[in-house]
Amino acid sequence: MKALIFNGAFEGQTNLDQAGDLLVEEFKRLKWEPVLVRLRDMNIRECVGCFNCWVKTPGLCSTADDAKELNRHLSQSDLFALITPIRFGGYGSILKKAMERTVLPNLLPFMEFHHGETHHPTRNGKGIKLLGIGGLRAADPLSEQIFEEILRRNTLNLHGPIHRSTVLYEDLTVQQLKARIRDLVVRAGVN
Amino acid sequence: MGNEKKVLVLVGSPKGKLSASNTLGTFLTENLGEKFIQAQLQYLTLARNSGESFERLMVAMGEADVLVLVFPLYADQLPFGVVETLERYSAFREGHKLPKDQSLMALVNCGFPEATQNDAALSVVKRFAELHHLQWLGGLSLGGGGIVDSEKPLQSQGGKVHRIMRVLEMAATAISKGLMLPEEAKRDIRRQVLPSWLYRLLGNWGFRKAAKESGISRQQVCAKPFINQPS
Secondary structure (H helix, E strand, O other): OEEEEEEOOOOOOHHHHHHHHHHHHHHHHOOOEEEEEEHHHOOOOOOOOOOHHHHOOOOOOOOOOOHHHHHHHHHOOOEEEEEEEEEOOEEOHHHHHHHHHHHHHHEOOOOEEEOOEEEOOEOOOOOOEEEEEEEEOOOOHHHHHHHHHHHHHHHHHOOOOOEEEEEEEOOOOHHHHHHHHHHHHHHOOOO | OOEEEEEEEEEOOOOHHHOHHHHHHHHHHHHHHHOOEEEEEEEHHHHOOOHHHHHHHHHHHHHOOEEEEEEEOEOOEOOHHHHHHHHHHHHHHHHOOOOOOOEEEEEEEOOOOOHHHHHHHHHHHHHHHHHOOOEEEEEEEEOOHHHOOOOOOHHHOOHHHHHHHHHHHHHHHHHHHOOOOOHHHHHHOOOOOOOHHHHHHHHHHHHHHHHHHOOOOHHHHOOOOOOOOOO
């Protein structure tokens, strides 16, 4: 089983970087194959909304950069973990840019009825589990609620069976961080 | 008749001038002008081109009385360019003592027929306003954005967009009077022009047609380019 981990932390967000490393350890312990991508080190340009990945070069983005490799990983993964600072409830810009470039090519253009709404089918015909790890300076229940809702919506769009999330505050110790990550993986039913 | 209020309409689509967001934002800007409000429209995709122009955008945002964000839904949220702009403006506000109160309004459009799909994105903009002490004037959520032609002014697109025009006129009136968006506007814009099943049928036909025009068959549209590649 393969897990793709997008680390959308900014430089200096050490607890989110640590969360990524701990997640890798946890997946390896469970004999999964994790792929951790530190997005801030990648050359990824923003999605221009051309839809070429749907109608001209199906499944492939026309922009030649590191996102192509991320698309390949996503299409072959069973679980997708998103690590990001929570910005006003949403994802941070580093993760958001990568999401736009990888999610769209992995969907088909056609629209269908799914869980009471209109969504696109996935290109590989299967759904993917989503994990969300959000970073905040301190507790902010409203932002945390929005973050959870966005993850739920992403899961609907990626036809995932489940999503699970956790929020990490800056004052967590490494032991607490470790416990949160392990709990997240258990709640996601990864074994 | 003049009004000192400054309104900055920010078009957040990466397609810039060739977007439905531009069509909607332009109509709103013109309508504000008719009400003698100083309204200016900027494209985030151009304003973020260089460090210098991004800084000019921050100054312009800081000087506005009302900010209006108009953007498409991308992967269930604000497009990257809008997130980046808000992150940058958040830091700018912390670093500058902005002397006056500001208000924020948003208009989101998505390619799905259900306006509910925009709600999480509107929650993000609202939360930005709350965290930075901007007055939240309200959000407009437009589903079925595919009915808005990005190449024609809204006023020449016929009956299918009359309701949208009426809502944007209500929004302009609210801005000009310093009021919140009326509930009627928020409710009316969410009403679907087409039933979901018909919207999906037409949308799917449109994508097939676009693929065919690029020489891509129905089977090729469903290609799985990475399926046999080693992981």
